[in-house]
Amino acid sequence: MRIEIKNGRVIDPASGLDCAAGVFIAGGVIVGVGETAPDSFTAEGVIDATGCIVCPGLIDLSARLREPGFEYKATLESEMAAAAAGGVTRLVCPPDTDPPLDEPGLVEMLKHRARQPGFAHVHPVGALTVGLAGQRLTEMAELAEAGCIAFGQADVSVVDTKVLLRAMQYAATFGFPVWLQAQDAHLARGGVAHDGAIAARLGLAGIPVVAETVALATYLQLAGETGGRLHIRRLSSAAGLELVRAAKAAGLPVTCDITTQHLHLCDRDIGFFDAQARLDPPLRSARDRAALAAGLADGSIDVLCSDHTPVDDDAKQLPFEEAEPGATGLELLLPLTLAWASAAQLPLASALARITSDPARILGLDKAGCGRLAVGSPADLCVFDPATRFTVSRERLKSQGKNTPFLGRELSGEVRYTLIDGHLAYTAAL
Amino acid sequence: MHLTNPQLNDHGELIHLLSLDGLSREIIHDILDRAVPFTAMAECAVKKLPLLRGKSIFNLFFENSTRTRTTFEIAAKRLSADVINLNINTSSAAKGETLLDTVDNLAAMQADMFVVRHASSGAPYLIAQHLATTGRNHIHVVNAGDGSHSHPTQGLLDMYTIRHYKRDFTQLTVALVGDILHSRVARSQLHALVTLGVPEIRLVGPKTLLPAAAARMIEKGPLRVCHDITEGLKGADVVMTLRLQNERMQGALLPSPQEYFKSYGLTPEKLALAKPDAIVMHPGPMNRGIEIDSAVADGKQAVILPQVTFGIAVRMAVMSMLAGGGQ
Numbered sequence: 095m096r097i098e099i100k101n102g103r104v105i106d107p108a109s110g111l112d113c114a115a116g117v118f119i120a121g122g123v124i125v126g127v128g129e130t131a132p133d134s135f136t137a138e139g140v141i142d143a144t145g146c147i148v149c150p151g152l153i154d155l156s157a158r159l160r161e162p163g164f165e166y167k168a169t170l171e172s173e174m175a176a177a178a179a180g181g182v183t184r185l186v187c188p189p190d191t192d193p194p195l196d197e198p199g200l201v202e203m204l205k206h207r208a209r210q211p212g213f214a215h216v217h218p219v220g221a222l223t224v225g226l227a228g229q230r231l232t233e234m235a236e237l238a239e240a241g242c243i244a245f246g247q248a249d250v251s252v253v254d255t256k257v258l259l260r261a262m263q264y265a266a267t268f269g270f271p272v273w274l275q276a277q278d279a280h281l282a283r284g285g286v287a288h289d290g291a292i293a294a295r296l297g298l299a300g301i302p303v304v305a306e307t308v309a310l311a312t313y314l315q316l317a318g319e320t321g322g323r324l325h326i327r328r329l330s331s332a333a334g335l336e337l338v339r340a341a342k343a344a345g346l347p348v349t350c351d352i353t354t355q356h357l358h359l360c361d362r363d364i365g366f367f368d369a370q371a372r373l374d375p376p377l378r379s380a381r382d383r384a385a386l387a388a389g390l391a392d393g394s395i396d397v398l399c400s401d402h403t404p405v406d407d408d409a410k411q412l413p414f415e416e417a418e419p420g421a422t423g424l425e426l427l428l429p430l431t432l433a434w435a436s437a438a439q440l441p442l443a444s445a446l447a448r449i450t451s452d453p454a455r456i457l458g459l460d461k462a463g464c465g466r467l468a469v470g471s472p473a474d475l476c477v478f479d480p481a482t483r484f485t486v487s488r489e490r491l492k493s494q495g496k497n498t499p500f501l502g503r504e505l506s507g508e509v510r511y512t513l514i515d516g517h518l519a520y521t522a523a524l
Numbered sequence: 525m526h527l528t529n530p531q532l533n534d535h536g537e538l539i540h541l542l543s544l545d546g547l548s549r550e551i552i553h554d555i556l557d558r559a560v561p562f563t564a565m566a567e568c569a570v571k572k573l574p575l576l577r578g579k580s581i582f583n584l585f586f587e588n589s590t591r592t593r594t595t596f597e598i599a600a601k602r603l604s605a606d607v608i609n610l611n612i613n614t615s616s617a618a619k620g621e622t623l624l625d626t627v628d629n630l631a632a633m634q635a636d637m638f639v640v641r642h643a644s645s646g647a648p649y650l651i652a653q654h655l656a657t658t659g660r661n662h663i664h665v666v667n668a669g670d671g672s673h674s675h676p677t678q679g680l681l682d683m684y685t686i687r688h689y690k691r692d693f694t695q696l697t698v699a700l701v702g703d704i705l706h707s708r709v710a711r712s713q714l715h716a717l718v719t720l721g722v723p724e725i726r727l728v729g730p731k732t733l734l735p736a737a738a739a740r741m742i743e744k745g746p747l748r749v750c751h752d753i754t755e756g757l758k759g760a761d762v763v764m765t766l767r768l769q770n771e772r773m774q775g776a777l778l779p780s781p782q783e784y785f786k787s788y789g790l791t792p793e794k795l796a797l798a799k800p801d802a803i804v805m806h807p808g809p810m811n812r813g814i815e816i817d818s819a820v821a822d823g824k825q826a827v828i829l830p831q832v833t834f835g836i837a838v839r840m841a842v843m844s845m846l847a848g849g850g851q
Contacts, residue, residue: 291743293735297645412644
């Protein structure tokens with residue numbers, strides 16, 4: 095179907111384009127961006143984007159779909175609806191399903207189930223070790239053929255550093271990136287909150303910053319040894335950020351992301367034991383939060399992700415330390431990016447880069463035109479109203495998970511239309 | 525986000541007692557003042573007042589305790605309440621019932637007050653918030669100890685004891701000695717001591733038993749961390765020894781009880797560093813020969829048994845204040 099999106103403000107972070115223009119789509123790809131339609135283009139459908147911003151569809155580097163294994167928390171259908179409503183057209187899911195994504199058949203099934211019109215493109219991260227147990231390597235080449243774009247351990251650490259070295263060496267052999275969360279299993283054991291003044295006051299067992307930096311130092315040394323590409327997911331501390339900065343400056347092929355929760359919140363937001371603020375890694379101090387925000391603005395942190403983790407009410411309505419960590423986030427990625435851009439006084443194009451062109455680069459999909467609005471790019475787009483304010487509520491959220499520390503918060507950035515491969519995947523009810 | 529203190533109503537009055545964090549000096553003194561006549565009552569032949577007649581108080585103990593549960597039970601019975609004791613770790617929780625399901629069931633039995641002990645920090649907050657969101661704020665929650673977070677009636681009875689012996693808080697040097705990291709008692713004492721205007725509070729113990737952010741754990745608190753007990757006890761007016769839980773003595777926190785006693789155990793020699801009229805407190809149960817020497821525990825500076833007696837009066841004060849409908 096040939097579609098014209100007209101009257102919008104078009105922002106393409108990759109090229110720096112930010113102007114009033116039309117976007118012309120045919121055959122699932124972008125065929126023109128500009129004031130006038132390409133020659134011989136006749137639109138079959140027109141989207142009026144008056145007052146709206148047209149940008150590449152969002153790419154979320156961490157979104158749990160909860161399939162297979164946790165269908166009582168969320169299903170592919172519910173979370174794909176959430177993604178579309180959030181303007182997310184491409185997402186990466188961690189391997190911590192049940193069973194974990196350690197066999198090609200599981201990955202093929204997930205890819206197959208997700209291959210439906212209106213569903214975001216799904217890129218699974220394959221398990222680095224069988225069962226995420228940190229002992230035996232998975233069949234990475236087979237898993238990559240089935241559709242895995244990287245290999246990782248989700249939240250689970252590989253305790254045996256020799257296994258980790260072997261896994262990183264093996265991945266590097268084939269050029270597969272390794273995605274790891276920097277958290278030393280022993281130092282984090284039993285902890286539920288940042289080991290600072292708030293945890294001390296509330297009597298919550300702490301996870302110290304050294305749990306992140308010790309693991310990070312190990313990973314960076316091993317990455318230097320193996321020469322493989324390393325992506326650090328969900329960085330949480332100022333000290334951790336400094337290690338990544340130094341590694342980047344030394345020329346190591348390392349990238350990293352943070353979550354919208356860690357960008358906006360700190361341990362103070364636990365308040366009186368609010369289980370919605372029970373997250374992994376824990377919310378750190380206000381000083382850490384400020385350092386992460388600065389790092390995201392200057393590009394030391396490559397990507398902002400939602401770390402979408404739907405959790406059922408039963409698993410959240412428990413005392414803080416017993417509650418399951420995680421927050422739903424696909425639908426808040428864009429509004430929380432805009433809130434950060436506004437607070438940090440960043441140009442919209444620079445802020446949107448962290449959720450479009452930068453994640454495309456990490457995935458190696460930028461060369462395929464993903465995460466940008468260029469002629470020939472897949473027609474994955476998001477059209478949103480940047481001005482109208484709304485309040486985050488359980489009723490508003492399409493995700494099956496209603497768990498977010500942002501409930502009650504007023505934000506802007508309502509998605510009006512989401513297009514995936516030129517198909518209209520979402521239209522806001524007005 | 526729950527940024528409003530759930531234990532106070534819109535008028536700033538106490539509806540639950542969850543923590544001493546955020547309680548004003550006035551409220552704390554009000555509770556202590558109310559406890560004074562109840563202390564005197566302990567001397568009477570008939571130890572019974574009708575303040576809570578017809579009220580049902582559920583002692584909800586998700587974690588074992590004999591002493592605290594007993595003192596709450598005595599306090600409630602002296603106020604003529606009906607007391608129901610539930611040891612949940614041996615009943616429904618083992619059968620898979622959630623905390624809030626248990627609460628809903630007991631609320632349906634027309635409970636007026638829950639006295640809650642739980643191994644998880646913050647559990648009584650969850651109960652209070654659940655009661656609030658389901659429109660049952662008339663049921664009061666008293667925290668009888670949650671994880672490492674708070675044990676407010678213990679903190680209050682400790683303040684009662686200090687006030688009884690020392691009168692004025694604003695001239696005191698108070699030393700807390702021992703396992704502050706895991707101690708809900710220490711956290712409750714700290715909040716109250718800071719609120720009541722104690723100008724110097726020392727946290728004494730090895731680094732493994734102090735929170736990393738110990739000196740900042742109470743905002744604007746005059747906290748001083750001392751790893752050396754001689755520095756910690758010098759010139760102190762009040763020495764609060766904390767119980768060292770058995771499970772802390774294994775593992776990587778401490779090498780042995782003997783070495784702990786040598787470094788931090790309160791002996792007559794170490795106590796001599798404090799002021800001559802210093803009082804020695806302990807929340808019980810004591811480990812003699814580990815955190816405290818018998819000569820100190822049984823000595824004339826110890827006020828450990830009066831603490832227990834005052835504890836009943838303070839718990840009567842709290843319960844009557846919450847559920848007594850004013851006096």
